[in-house]
Amino acid sequence: MNGAELIAIALLLPLVGAVGIAVASRIGDNTREATTLLTAGALAVTVWSLLPELMQGGRPSLLVAEVVPGIDLAFRVEPLGMLFAALASSLWIVNSIYSIGYMRGNKESHQTRFYIFFAIALAAAIGVAFADNLFTLFLFYEVLTLSTYPLVAHKGDAKTVRSARVYLGVLLTTSIGLFLPAIIWTYVAAGTGTFTPGGVLEGKIAGPAIGLLLGLFVFGVGKAAVMPVHRWLPAAMVAPTPVSALLHAVAVVKAGVFTITKIIVYIFGIDFLFAEPSSGWLIYAAAFTIIVASIVALQQQNLKRLLAYSTVAQLSYVVMAAAILKPLAEVGAAVHMVAHAFGKITLFFAAGAIYTAAKKTELHQLRGIARRMPWTMAAFTIGALSMIGVPPTGGFVSKWYILAGAFQADNYVAIAAIIVSTALNAAYFLPIIYMAWFLEEDVPPAKEHGEAPFAAVLALMITAALTLLFFFFNGPVLELEAQLVQAR
Amino acid sequence: MTSLAHHLPALQVIVPMLSAPLVMLLQPRGLARAAATAASLLAFAIAIAMTIGVLDGNTYTYRMGSWPAPYGIELGVDRFSALLLLIVTGASSFALLAGHRSVDADIDESRQPLFYAAWLLALAGLSGIPVAADAFNIFVFMEISSLASYVIIAGGSDRRALPAVFKYLIMGTIGATFYLIGIGLIYLMTGTLNLADMELRIHEVADQAPILVAAGFITVGLALKAALFPLHVWLPNSYTYAPNTVTVFLAACSTKVSLYLLLRFDFFVFQGNLVGHDIQFAYFLMPLAVLAILIASGVALFEQNVKRLLAYSSIAQVGYILLGASFVTVAGLTASTVHLFNHALAKGALFLAVSCLATQCVGLRLPGLRGLAKQMPWTSAALVVAGFSLIGIPGTAGFISKWYLITAALEHGPLGIALVVVLVASSLMAVAYIWRIVESLYFGEPGGDVSAVREAPLLMLVVTWVAVLANLYFGLAPELPVTLASSAAETLLEHLP
Secondary structure, three states, X not given: OOHHHHHHHHHHHHHXXXXXXXXXXXXXXXXXXXXXXXXXXXXXXHHHOOHHHHHOOOOOEEEEEEEEOOEEXXXXXXXXXHHHHHHHHHHHHHHHHHHXXXXXXXXXXXXXXXXXXXXHHHHHHHHHHHEOEHHHHHHHHHHHHHHHHHHHOOXXXXXXXXXXXXHHHHHHHHHHXXXXXXXXXXHHHHOOOEOOOOOOOOOOOOXXXXXXXXXXXXXXXXXXXXXXXXXXXXXXXXXXXXXXXXXXXXXXXXXXXXXXXXXXXXXXXXXXXXXXXXXXXXXXXXXXXXXXXXXHHHOOOEHHHHHHHHHHHHHHHHHHHHHHOOHHHHHHHHHHHHHHHHHXXXXXXXXXXXXXXXXXXXXXHHOOHHHHXXXXXXXXHHHHHHHHOOOOOHHXXXXXXXXHHHHHOOOHHHHHHHHHHHHHHHHHHHHHHHXXXXXXXXOOOOOOOOOOOHHHHHHHHHHHHHHHHHHHOOHHHHHHHHHHHHOO | OOHHHHHHHHHHHXXXXXXXXHHHHOOOOOHHHHHHHHHHHHHHHHHHHHHHHHHOOOOEEEEHHHOOOOOOOEEEEOHHHHHHHHHHHHHHHXXXXXXXXXXXXXXXXXXXXXXXXXXXXXXXXXXXXXXXXXXXXXXXXXXXXXXXXXXXXXXXXXXOHHHHXXXXXXXXXXXXXXXHHHHHHHHHHHOOOEHHXXXXXXXXXXXXXXXXXXXXXXXXXXXXXXXXXOOOOOHHHHHHHXXXXXXXXXXXXXXXXXXXXXXXXXXXXXXXXXXXXXXXXXXXXXXXXXXXXXXXXXXXXXXXXHHHHHHHHHHHHHHXXXXXXHOOOHHHHHHHHHHXXXXXXXXXXXXXXXXXXXXXXXXXXXXXXXXXXXXXXXXXXXXXXXXXXXXXXXXXXXXXXXXXXXXXXXXXXXXXXXXXXXXXXXXXXXXXXXXXXXXXXXXXXXXXXOOOOOXXXXXXXXXXXXXXXXXXXXXXXXXXXXXXXXXXXXXXXXXXX
């Protein structure tokens, strides 16, 4: 099979899977779950089969249609998109295993609807990853927003619907209000929105307009959650935990930072942007988000909300790394997407496992819980260490590259932000670990419990293992992403 | 051209017009509907045939009784009018195909033949306007369509339609009279009614004052018929209390035809001849368009009745169309003409979905819709997707309009950026008011017992979904409306000095 066919299959597979899930649900729950797993597996295989061609410098592409002259519905696989697609599709398998344990363990309603929209969201994420131009990317970006809305509003009670409205409101407002005008501006100014190595805007716009356009993009891509457009992410925590884990730690939020990185690298071009003083504000905005979100996280009492604010901070690491505009930092941005994905999905899995087994959601309830759930808390610890950036976890690798890029650019704001936030990360994660392992339970639980269902524990062990393994085996990712800045 | 193809412009009007008296005579159950639907489908087929013709580069001109223009009656179809004919006949056909159950619910069986006859007359009038090439016949068709529309709007069982239609009648008549006064003035100065002839002869008029007055009367008269803010007051109640099928038909095309005429008249006759008219045109329409967009969207945000909510959204959309036209550029006019088509698609699909809802829900107020999505999944999903098109989510037809409109606005420097802000703000308001419907349907707790609620009849659903899928199709492959619209825009601008 050639590249174009593989791209088409990767886009259609989750949609076919969604239909399959609907049909299979008539037969029985096990068949439905098998369909999800099968689809996820097939999707991952398809996405990974694109890798060899890419490694040899090929760029598989697929032109579906010319929507209006100059604006195509087209796809092209390049290193950054490959990384994002591989990440989302592979973690979907693990997440599906986890979902089975979680959704059944908590006896959630509307499970068929849940799996269907999950599959559609994955199709949208693949579309975002492989989009060849801003128009195509925007199309799938919006599909991703809309298809995740039913997942966030899953519970359907008044509080959930209110939060889901914040979710949809912020994401749609920013995308239609800022992102779309920025895209149209780009098409009008440059005559194209195709992602081109080296950028397309050089010589097309100049002066403060560049900084303004960058601002429209950064705040228009609300999924990247750069403050002040981060409110949707804590709001999305009302969703079932598998949604928070895969979508609001990996697919949706990574779609945001991925989009920003891709725009910086392929629309502006890093050299062009580096030479332009009016783009310098982005580092400060990202650094501000990192510090403030970490401080807010420090004050949270609810575990999932804490993780959400931690995600806000970690996303801005990627944005800041991209904004340093030096090759090493761009690689760091890509690597951090992977490292954070492994770590944060583990943390969410653990939070969900705790909720499933013990119905506990608040931090102060976690005293001594590691005695009852050692595997879960071991995984949680690994994830937390990765967030802080302690070796041997994946978080260390990305921080290394981001710091190296910052030194390359002599950017002391970025360096300071990383150091301060590392301290803050330690300040809010270490007490949890300490409480869980070394303190005694103050009140015995209402019901005796051990670990969460096996499927859930298996999933979080896998992602915890990935977090560790990424420290040792990150070569292929680095090799691939080096192409990102070399291929000019 | 074959001999039959030659007669198509005349047949476009004659088929529905002559079917009307026949339909009136068909008393047995169902026959009138079948005949009316067949006539409407035939008219749709004629429109499609002519669209294919104009895409091949033909232009249709037809002289009634072979009398040469400007003495005889001339009919003509170019790409701009073909686009309108598609909208009008398509809307009528979709509405009739889906309307079976809804018409039965709203109208006595004994009165149905009369209703369908009036419908066909409205169709004949609305398709006559794009076809006619002289100002007076346009007026005649306008009156036919208006009178027939009053009848079908008031034809339902809802007595609140009567005061609504009375308001419409008064305002519609004022509009038509203004138009007629304008035509009279031009005739006085030039001695011709043929549009092409008029354009040439106005050059020779020494005193421009009466022409300017005529332009004023015609623009205001047509703006009234097109429901341009603040002349829109007749529209919300007419749409709300009309039978649901009638709302589908008229909401998709009636204001569009007036907008078409407004553009055509202004560009063909006045733009080339009145000094500085393009600036007058722009400065008159642009502020009104902006107000229409903002105020009508704002009102829609707080409306409780679904039909009236969508009616206010239509007033805002008229603003979009005129905003594009007020740029007086190829890009602007293309945007505005594309939106004629795309808005007809989106609003037609939405009102079709609403008429599906109406089979199960009395009153169509938002609280009454709570939790119906579970019982009516297909209807609700259709409403959501058509709503996306209205908002302008990418992948739907509405997005194409927005894209063109914003591109056109950005050509105008700082003013353009301000207008983009307006467009974006109104899109966000559209998100909000569409979302109120969606939330009621999907996440509201049912107020009463909804176990008796069933999905709408299959035929209605199929037609609705064809319309919804058309929104997606023309969102991803918008070649047809864009080609027609851009050559319409070029034709209009050719008449500029």
